[in-house]
Amino acid sequence: xxxxxxxxxxxxxxxxxxxxxxxxxxxxxxxxxxxxxxxxxxxxxxxxxxxxxxxxxxxxxxxxxxxxxxxxxxxxxxxxxxxxxxxxxxxxxxxxxxxxxxxxxxxxxxxxxxxxxxxxxxxxxxxxxxxxxxxxxxxxxxxxxxxxxxxxxxxxxxxxxxxxxxxxxxxxxxxxxxxxxxxxxxxxxxxxxxxxxxxxxxxxxxxxxxxxxxxxxxxxxxxxxxxxxxxxxxxxxxxxxxxxxxxxxxxxxxxxxxxxxxxxxxxxxxxxxxxxxxxxxxxxxxxxxxxxxxxxxxxxxxxxxxxxxxxxxxxxxxxxxxxxxxxxxxxxxxxxxxxxxxxxxxxxxxxxxxxxxxxxxxxxxxxxxxxxxxxxxxxxxxxxxxxxxxxxxxxxxxxxxxxxxxxxxxxxxxxxxxxxxxxxxxxxxxxxxxxxxxxxxxxxxxxxxxxx
Numbered sequence: 146x147x148x149x150x151x152x153x154x155x156x157x158x159x160x161x162x163x164x165x166x167x168x169x170x171x172x173x174x175x176x177x178x179x180x181x182x183x184x185x186x187x188x189x190x191x192x193x194x195x196x197x198x199x200x201x202x203x204x205x206x207x208x209x210x211x212x213x214x215x216x217x218x219x220x221x222x223x224x225x226x227x228x229x230x231x232x233x234x235x236x237x238x239x240x241x242x243x244x245x246x247x248x249x250x251x252x253x254x255x256x257x258x259x260x261x262x263x264x265x266x267x268x269x270x271x272x273x274x275x276x277x278x279x280x281x282x283x284x285x286x287x288x289x290x291x292x293x294x295x296x297x298x299x300x301x302x303x304x305x306x307x308x309x310x311x312x313x314x315x316x317x318x319x320x321x322x323x324x325x326x327x328x329x330x331x332x333x334x335x336x337x338x339x340x341x342x343x344x345x346x347x348x349x350x351x352x353x354x355x356x357x358x359x360x361x362x363x364x365x366x367x368x369x370x371x372x373x374x375x376x377x378x379x380x381x382x383x384x385x386x387x388x389x390x391x392x393x394x395x396x397x398x399x400x401x402x403x404x405x406x407x408x409x410x411x412x413x414x415x416x417x418x419x420x421x422x423x424x425x426x427x428x429x430x431x432x433x434x435x436x437x438x439x440x441x442x443x444x445x446x447x448x449x450x451x452x453x454x455x456x457x458x459x460x461x462x463x464x465x466x467x468x469x470x471x472x473x474x475x476x477x478x479x480x481x482x483x484x485x486x487x488x489x490x491x492x493x494x495x496x497x498x499x500x501x502x503x504x505x506x507x508x509x510x511x512x513x514x515x516x517x518x519x520x521x522x523x524x525x526x527x528x529x530x531x532x533x534x535x536x537x538x539x540x541x542x543x544x545x546x547x548x549x550x551x552x553x554x555x556x557x558x559x560x561x562x563x564x565x566x567x568x569x570x571x572x573x574x575x576x577x578x579x580x581x582x583x584x585x586x587x588x589x590x591x592x593x594x595x596x597x
Contacts, residue, residue: 174216174596176318177305178249179260179287183214197561197597210255217248217262218596222321225589230488230535231573232584236272243268243279243321247286256294260304262287266322277350278320278480284350284357286325298332303348306330308341308369309376309404311479312417312436312491319480322350327359341369347477362386365476367400376404376417382476387425389472390465390525390534394426398474411442425470432473434459434491448503455500461493461525472525474532482530483516484551486569486588490530495519495544508557518546520576527576539580547574563594 169191172181185191186202187209197216205211225240249262264286268279289302305325308314317324328345344366346359367380380400387396404417414437421432440453462471475482475491482491483498500514520527526537527546553567567590573583 175307176316176323177287177307178216178247178262179251179289179304181214184212184253187212200597212253214251214253215249216597217246218594220245220592220594222593223589223591227587228584229586229588230582231571231577231586232582233536237584239270239272241268241270241272241279245321247323249287256292258291258293260287260289260291261285264322268321275352278317278322280352281322281350281357282352282354284355286323296334298334300330300332301328303327304330306343306345306477308378309371309402309417310406310415312434313380313400313402313419313476313478314365315477315479317477317480319485324348324477326365338370338372341371343367343369374405374407376402376406378402378404380476382474388534389425389470390462390537392426396423396425396430396474398423398425398430400476411444413440413442414438419473421473428468428470430470432460432471434473434475448505451502453500453502455496455498457491457494457496457498459491459494459496459521461520461522463522463524465524471522472528475530478530480530484514484549484569485553485567485590486549486551486571486586487530488535488571488586489518489546490528490532492528492532493521493525494527494546495521510555512551512553512555514551516549516551518548518574519544520546536577536580541576541579543575543579545574546576548572561595561597563592563596565592565594566590 169185172183175181183201186198187204192198200215203213205213222243223240227238229237229239244267246265247262249260252259263283264281265283266281268275271279285303287304289300289304291298291300303325305316305323306314307316325348326345327348328343330341330343333340346364348357349360350357362385364383365380367378369378370376382398384396387394398421400419400421402417402419404415406415416437418435419433421430423430434457436457438453438455440451442451443449460471460473473492478491481487483489483496496516496518498514498516500512502510502512504510523542523544524538526534529535549569549571551567551569553565555563555565557563569588571586573585577583
């Protein structure tokens with residue numbers, strides 16, 4: 146909490162977003178979409194004649210005070226598994242098709258703004274049954290109103306949240322149904338620094354059309370300060386129906402996080418640490434995580450390789466029934482956490498993850514990664530990404546869970562269309578062999594994504 150008291154001074158020292166005279170650059174298309182600012186297209190000098198510009202800025206009055214931006218995404222994804230969950234899944238050999246459409250309309254009228262993004266998400270062939278991340282039919286993904294007053298922006302309604310590198314709060318973009326929240330958010334922007342305050346409830350996807358609702362049992366609130374090279378944040382979380390180690394109860398958890406990130410020459414880095422405290426079913430919570438990512442680009446070498454090394458340590462529970470819960474809760478993390486094949490989530494894990502990306506052509510890239518996983522605590526099991534226990538400790542004293550290799554190929558056919566594929570394999574280690582099924586998982590992914 147002491148770090149948060151220093152925020153006013155840090156904001157005062159933050160540099161401006163851009164220097165006068167810099168040429169305007171079109172915004173990068175994001176997963177949330179609402180943080181793309183296309184207002185500069187009101188000036189004909191900023192237009193290049195590309196066909197999408199007619200959709201990104203449409204003036205509705207003579208002086209340009211009322212305008213709208215439109216766009217969207219069409220995605221088709223196939224995933225094929227063999228021996229999913231090391232052969233222990235209800236349908237270990239499964240192949241299915243995900244289809245998703247997410248158009249949006251972003252209306253601006255002076256300081257007021259309305260953003261609406263429906264979703265149509267359908268799945269074909271999922272066995273044994275559909276889950277909320279597979280299909281929601283037609284529903285409202287995002288819909289909010291916003292008021293801007295100088296450096297302060299207040300937003301109320303349904304919206305996706307993406308904080309930092311989405312270790313704790315993300316959009317769940319990889320699966321078919323992204324995650325949204327209902328609530329209120331206020332942003333204070335000062336130069337390159339931004340402070341966000343929010344109180345929200347996650348949206349629960351349901352099987353019917355237009356029936357998604359706020360969770361009646363979960364809530365997320367907090368303060369997130371994004372500064373040049375440094376993020377400082379507090380997140381509060383409540384779940385009235387939590388479950389850990391076979392015990393059910395009310396969970397109230399507080400997370401304090403610090404993230405350092407930046408670049409210098411050919412180097413990039415991202416290091417993040419989080420401590421958690423609170424209570425669960427009469428137990429105190431004491432949990433933590435430390436994650437790091439360091440990469441180096443060899444821009445002058447053939448194929449311009451970039452080598453990356455990630456290392457994560459995420460706490461688990463040491464001993465059941467001792468009055469202290471040590472299992473870290475990743476809250477609402479990104480959907481494909483460790484890669485395209487991610488049977489394990491960020492709980493009770495030590496993970497080493499080297500990778501290299503190669504530029505085969507200007508629009509064609511290849512990535513190859515290897516991962517190894519250990520249990521952080523022998524007294525705890527392993528979990529999936531949403532935090533469900535998928536394999537208990539089972540009396541095994543082995544730490545090594547297994548190793549994984551993954552290759553992915555991405556082709557940017559045109560600026561609006563990307564085709565990609567991935568092939569992954571996860572071989573079981575001693576812990577999995579000692580506690581149940583331990584076959585090698587293989588997964589093939591194919592994806593086409595059209596976005597404007």
